[in-house]
Amino acid sequence: MAAAPNLQERPAPAAVIATHGLTASYGDAQALFGIDFQLGENEVVAIIGANGAGKSTFLKCLTGLVPARRESIELHGERIGGLAPNAIVKRGVAMVPEGRRLFPSLSVEENLLMGAFARRPGPWSLERLYALFPILKEKRHHPGTALSGGQQQMVAIGRALMSNPQVLLCDELSLGLAPIVIKEIYDALPAIVAEGMSVVVVEQDVAVAQRVSSRVYCFQEGRVSLVGPSDALSREQISLAYFGV
């Protein structure tokens, strides 16, 4: 297969996260076949691709949920591949998992407090989160799973922010949500980025991905099939990279 067309006209800013030839497998099934990826300081990068392209697997490698070779993932130059999830979150990489994955036995506020377990210094606190998502303050004693899909997504995002990460990984925020709710969720992104956070957004909705990010990676069957500025990629290029047809 030909090398992925790299359409970046300007060099990416200094890398917060960099992966080199990242491979990953689930048992005998290989899911990633050598991913080279860079996330710059205070950048929002989107990863798009069809189901099974390896987007979620990639995020799981970054957070330590799926094993990876030590030197294949770097955070500010430190090799973190294969470290345990709790070691990685302490270094400032937090994930909003696919499908929310709130704790059913905990209330909204307790779910948020669980996010603060890693206790890094930073601007995010319960008060700031309630200011960002006021509905959560109203429902803070409700069980986490008794909220609507969009509200649960806010809790999941808040939970990740509570650890005051430097990198936020968002896995399919729009999953199962109505368009108006998706807009509401992504409207909160600028406030998050304004604090200096670097964000990776995994999305199946290409339009949303292009709108919220400055660069886009397209994954196809475990490989990077396209990378470039979000505003400069045409629909044909994306179609080709997405479906490989």
Place this chain on the structure above:
Amino acid sequence: MLDTLIQGLLLGGLYALFALGLSLMFGVMRLTNIAHGDFIVLAGFAGVLVAGALGGQAWPAALLVIPIAFGLGWLLQRHLLNRTYGRDPLPSLVVTFGLSIVVQNALLEFLSADPRSLPTGGLSTASFALGQTQVGVLPLAIFCVALGCTAALQWLFARTAVGRAFRAVSDDRSIAELMGLDSMRVYALATAVAFALIALAGVLQAMRTTVAPTDGPQLLIYAFEAVIIGGMGSFWGTLIGALVLGVVQQIGFRFDPGWGIWFGHLVFLAMLVVRPQGLFPKTR
């Protein structure tokens, strides 16, 4: 009838102490400790031995055994039982079954099969009159301890950061790790607390009646029945289940001395058939 009820409730208090540790370990880790009853017996014997070394006093012995059990539980989970963790329930069952055999035979080997008890200097026979009934002071104290432990556990789980960690890790271990928890250490702490309760139950059992090396499996069954009748996931449920079991057994004893335990088994069986989730299950 009132006498039967009161005696049953007091007996249930002791069963609650047996059951709380089991409920805790299963609630946090989905781990069924087959050696649970044997560790209660072991704690009872440890109390007897420590009391003997300290010149016969029961209460200092009890206070010493509990922190030791806490540490033992922590080490056991951290270095042995954590290795059995996984989707398959079989390894933990096999390992704890092995522990049960080891504990029973070690006790038999080193201490003989004679039942032993902790001398309480008259407390175990003291009683006062409540209307027509005689209420034993020690059984009443045990009942109050059981109430206190249930309330304390409930408070621990509902209101503290440690309790949040326990609930989170039992809900979704990998997401809990994503938040920075070390699940292996959380499990170790849970087992440590469970073993402290086991030790408390063991020394109180030794004070109230006797402990013998082969008593373990029977105590495990009482604990297990209490947890199942009460419903899993709730400490108050476990307490209620234990009280129900105690009362039912006492009713059975009134008909015939050989029927007490059997009535308990019948009610347990009926619960499994009619309402397997127990009286007060916590829905997940």
